Amino acid sequence: AAGVIQSPRHLIKEKRETATLKCYPIPRHDTVYWYQQGPGQDPQFLISFYEKMQSDKGSIPDRFSAQQFSDYHSELNMSSLELGDSALYFCASSLSERRTGVRTGELFFGEGSRLTVL
Amino acid sequence: QKEVEQDPGPLSVPEGAIVSLNCTYSNSAFQYFMWYRQYSRKGPELLMYTYSSGNKEDGRFTAQVDKSSKYISLFIRDSQPSDSATYLCAFTNTGNQFYFGTGTSLTVIP
Numbered sequence: 001a002a003g004v005i006q007s008p009r010h011l012i013k014e015k016r017e018t019a020t021l022k023c024y025p026i027p028r029h030d031t032v033y034w035y036q037q038g039p040g041q042d043p044q045f046l047i048s049f050y051e052k053m054q055s056d057k058g059s060i061p062d063r064f065s066a067q068q069f070s071d072y073h074s075e076l077n078m079s080s081l082e083l084g085d086s087a088l089y090f091c092a093s094s095l096s097e098r099r100t101g102v103r104t105g106e107l108f109f110g111e112g113s114r115l116t117v118l
Numbered sequence: 119q120k121e122v123e124q125d126p127g128p129l130s131v132p133e134g135a136i137v138s139l140n141c142t143y144s145n146s147a148f149q150y151f152m153w154y155r156q157y158s159r160k161g162p163e164l165l166m167y168t169y170s171s172g173n174k175e176d177g178r179f180t181a182q183v184d185k186s187s188k189y190i191s192l193f194i195r196d197s198q199p200s201d202s203a204t205y206l207c208a209f210t211n212t213g214n215q216f217y218f219g220t221g222t223s224l225t226v227i228p
Binding site for chain 2: 090
């Protein structure tokens with residue numbers, strides 16, 4: 001079965017550079033989430049999109065932005081990178097219940113993109 | 119008070135042991151309760167997903183939810199070395215935001 005695809009898997013950047021991470025959700029999933037996970041930490045919610053519209057915003061810095069495109073893939077853009085941005089960035093997708101439109105708790109995560117800022 | 123509390127461990131058990139992992143939460147609005155397994159440098163993988171109080175069994179795994187006590191558990195029977203991973207509990211009310219525990223690191227020793 002198709003899973004959530006993220007690219008690149010590894011990325012090394014210098015301070016103040018920019019980085020773009022891509023996510024391709026599971027086909028027919030209508031919601032995409034971005035999470036940041038520091039070493040030994042739980043995933044921190046950044047932002048989500050439902051049917052290509054921004055749905056919810058978490059602890060996403062102003063230096064970061066994200067969008068979801070017409071083909072449902074999403075990109076997380078990070079500018080003015082700081083050392084503290086070094087982390088694993090996960091994308092996850094889910095599908096709402098058809099009848100009610102309620103999003104359930106079944107999140108499917110990608111393998112993650114490891115960003116290292118030097 | 120944090121939304122979710124989870125003992126980080128680490129937890130080390132012999133192969134074949136029963137493992138008990140627990141989380142408490144403070145938000146009574148949470149409706150969906152999940153357990154994720156995360157191997158090193160990999161994305162979290164959904165293990166168990168429950169909506170209501172009670173038990174849900176799937177093979178060697180049993181998820182237990184006690185809404186009145188705001189307490190969830192994951193039991194692993196006949197633990198295997200391949201179960202060695204970090205286990206994260208997660209909660210959501212509407213599916214808009216998910217709240218994760220810090221994860222419990224489990225090692226099953228052959």
